[in-house]
Amino acid sequence: MAMPRVRANGLEIEYEETGSPDNPMILLVSGYMGQMTEWPDRFKQALADAGRRVIVFDNRDIGLTTAVDDPALEDCIPPPMEELMQGAAEGEPVHERVPYVLDDMAADAAALIEALGAEQADVLGLSMGGMIVQLMALNHPDRVRALIPVMTTSGDPALPPAQPEALEALTAEPESETLEAIGDLAVRTYHAIGSHPDLRASDNELRAAAMADVQRANRPLGLARQFAALLAQPRWHDRLETIGKPTLVLHGQMDRLIPPDCGRDIARRIPGADFRAIEKWGHDLPEAVVPDLLDEILPFLARI
Incomplete structure (x- = not known):
């Protein structure tokens, strides 16, 4: 089924809406x-x-959202991951070597709120999306009413890193370009980064979801540019103390890709922020964790 599109910040953004347009907006921002x-x-x-x-x-470069005003987004190949990681570690301005950074993706999301006729929104982001919503609160505070960073990090390079097997799983490539190989990779990835088996989706569900997504949109260069944006984003952790928005930080106790201490650091830095950790939850969004998330999010939204 075709979804609506709206033009915002030089993009044709594919979106979906649930609930009454007269209600306060909550914007959900996906991860890498x-x-x-x-x-x-x-x-x-x-x-x-x-x-x-x-x-x-x-988000830009993923799914059915397309660039309008920047042809470079369609064909630009970013520098190799290793070069960006080394350059960032050595303090080089690697953000100048990539097509865009997370600041630009935060500007996309802020522009989307305005394009859909809202003054501001509660913003909830997963993983990379959690980084984006922090930058929305920093760079576009008038568009953000409340902030919910989920399974994400403050970006402080001193925080614990991903477990090696989790990072390897995230950056692995399928053995071939067949749907079956893509589905098999998704299963392996979520076994490495996902929740305890009590919460994690079944292998068949993981495989089916991955195959459906690649049939909907297969944009490998976009994924490379998104990862480059992650690596090249200038650090923002030392600015978080300036955020004056109600904030709820959620994290999984079993997150092996972005350890829970990374979420705790966000809550420590943002004045008045709450932190909640959920047992057996990893770096995924299975149906089984939805009740736990709602138990935290709905009372928070009611309070604000």
Whole structure:
């Protein structure tokens, strides 16, 4: 089924809306590689039933969102990951060597709020999306009412790194370009970074979701540029103390890709922020964790 599009910040952004357009907006921002299809219907509907206008969308370079004004986004190959990582570690201005950084993706999301006719929104972001919503609160504070960073980090390079097997799983490539190989890789990836088996989706569900996403949109260069944006983003952790928005930080106790201490650091730096850790939850968004998330998010939204 075709979804609506709106033009914002030089992009044609594919989005989906749940709930009444008269309600306050909550914008859900996906993570690296995540299309808007990753958000469980049950989660979106529960937020809508709680009185929110729920917006999900495809970030730039992923899914069905396309560039309008910047042809470089369509064909630019970013520098190799190793070069960017080394340059960043040595303090080089690597942000000047990539097509865009997370600041630009935060500007996209802020422009989307305005393009959809809202003054501001509660913003919830997963993983890379959690970094983006922090930058929205820093760079576009008038567009943010409340902040919910999920399974993410303050960006402080002194924080604990990903476990090697988790990072390897995130950056692995399928053995071939077949749907079956892509599905098999998704299963291996979420066994490495995902939740305890009590919460994690079944292998068949993981495989089917990955195959459906690549059939919807297969944009490997976009994924490379998104990863480059992650690596090249100038650090922002030392600015978080300036955020004056109600903030709830959520993290999984079993997150092996972005350890829970990274979420705790966000909450420590933002004045008045709350931190909640969920047992058996890893770096994924299975249906089984939705009730735990809603138990934290809905009371927070009601308070603000």
